[in-house]
Amino acid sequence: MKLPVICPEGECCCGNKGCAPGKGLPKVVLIGNPNVGKSSLFNALSGSYTLVSNYPGTSVEISRGKTRIREREYEVIDTPGMYSLLPVSEEERVSQLLVFEEEPLVYLHVLDARNLRRMLSFTLQLLEAGLPLILVLNMMDEAEERGIEIDIPELSRILGIPVIGTVSSEGKGVEDLKTAISEYNSEYYALSIKKFQKLDYGIETEPYIEAVESLLGHAKETGISKRAISLLLLQEDRTALEYLPGAEKSPEYGRAGNGKNYEEILKLIEEASKLSAVPLSYFFTLKRQESVNGIVEQVMEIPERMERENRVRAAVTLTGKGSWKKGHSACTGQEKVKPEKETKHAGPGKKKRTQQRNIDFSEKIDNILIHPVLGIPVLFLVLYFGLYQFVGVFAAGTVVDLLENTVFGEYINPLVTSLFESFVPYPALQDLFVGEYGIFTQAVTYAIALILPIVGAFFLVFSIIEDTGYLPRLSLLLDSMFKKIGLSGRAVIPMVLGFGCSTMATMVTRTLETKRERLIANVLLALAIPCSAQLGIILSILSGNPKALPIWAGVIVLEFILIGYLASRILPGEAPTFILEMPPLRRPKLSNILVKTYSRMHWYFLEVLPLFVVASILIWIGRLTGIFDLALKVMEYPTVWIGLPPNAADVFLFGFFRRDFGAAGLYGMYDSGLLTGLQLVVAAVTLTLFMPCIAQFMMTVKERGLKTALVISGFIFPFAFLTGFIVNTLLTALGVSL
């Protein structure tokens, strides 16, 4: 993944062919484990904004920005989190490819200070790869809160690279970091970090590492050292294998010499893996950890209090005062842990005592959120107040009603229409701009008065939920239920994101580990997860009727479960496994919530408005040529088939464009009182299941390929109407009056 060059101001060659490589801005690349604050630091460094949340896997793409330090410009690059140079999931591979291809001025390895012992292993790996490196210990405040002390100068001395402590969310230490970047001298540090370029992996494996390394003579140039590539090859890394000459299909690499090397390397890899009792990736990591432990012992102090606490816990258990059942050894997963009473400690100082109280408090909340019984009502409370009351009733009801009917309906639209009609006397043009489907009266009104308040409200609630760290907890809570539909708890995050915008969520399915899981998640996102605008409108339309909403929700949930279950039965492949890092609960920062909500609304609006305008124009052309009426006639068949009046056909025609556009059309019909309660439910169900919007379709093509995307859509279209038909028939037969 070679990124295009960004040139310094004033000397831009803007894509000219003569642009010399390496003439771009010096690059600073943020790299590190998921959820350590890379994006937050990126924002602090570059002054641009990329989404920051409290769960691993927020960033699944590379973000780029610029910064100026002491009159010199730099390009700052944010990457998706990765645990090591050997990727497990797709978004990690995105970062790995960048490391292979790019040659930045310096990498900033960002880690969570509290977890130095765990994350330093990756630092050693990066040093081993010969990368220019600054180590950033982020979240120093949280480490301090837990009384952890780190000797930063000593760590810097041992590693031979600059080490900076920061609190990126508050901008602390960012100036020091900027200074370190501007003073970074790769030649100076290259000399001092030599010792880590050759960690000893023992006499059994070293010969293999060296043998593979020596065969790499003609390999393509990559950004990382040959020894690191050799190590990756021995761990059978896909990317490293692809970089081998001979793995390429081009004839240039078909030469005998290289081909022979390739074969030989493969042979060495096989031999080495046979010789080792454990997989080599396991072996290498353990060896690296030994070096890490040696370093951490010298520089990090975890307070005795915690150790004492642990000892107290252990002692309580040994004397049998614990409240859990004794002697269970079966792994049924059914036993419940009874929360132990918190042991009280007399902290040495007042500050420490407050900190301890804070930790205890968030621990208590945490215990409720993930409690197998209490967690469910909490989830429903969040859904009821956050989604139903705030987004559905308040934003999509009160606010939209005010904006759409009063502000736009009574003041702005009549004014614009009369003005336009008095200046432009041509009926055809009048129709285009201020007619029934006009650019202003429909596209702009829908976008501003209908969609914007709903998605705004949703993103606001959503940002708060994201920043507390509730989503990973929801994953934990729902994992066993998701397993039944072939997904792991990890998939909860893209599914919940899907309620915001399925397009974004489709991209986030990258964080899922198997292809099978990603496919099931994509199908369910396209089928059963309504996007925020659609959801808000449907909630608002159905909220007036106490029976309608549960019926709609019931049908959609059933559909979600049914299709997920069938997909997990039909699709080949292993059942998913669940493993997720659980970040601490954090108090959301108002500034981040506001900026994030704004940035998402901004993005959504820019995405939605042009498409709405295009839809208006297409409809206008369609009406002039008669195609629109023809399409309406065709759509009328399935529409009437599911028991709706023929003029509801345009709702579905809109739905082809975007889900929210279709929902907006439905809102229009509801507003004019054209549909009965039963018809509203049927239309809402069909529209929710109906086609994914164009943007989501394109994203599915990008992530899964055209064929899969077409198959998914080809399945959904008839299926949505079939469900609408069944719901209509059942409700009518049962004589349900709504």
Added chain:
Amino acid sequence: MLMESSHLALKTTTLCAMEPRKTGKISHLETKNPGILQKLVSMGILPGMPVTLLRRSPSYLFEVDQTRYAVDREIANHIYVSY
């Protein structure tokens, strides 16, 4: 004497059979699936690390060193602890 008895009491089980709220050490990882193994070690779940099981339901929640992880039973069965 005391040392000896506590040493004798040291037992090794899988994480999911571990008694909750007790602190032990990860003794080893055992899985035939190289993907799972790689994931575990890259996330820092390594032999020798201190481990505390916090919760078994709705999923397994445990703490290794300073980090918490949620896993399902399948994974918890691959992690062996001694305490």
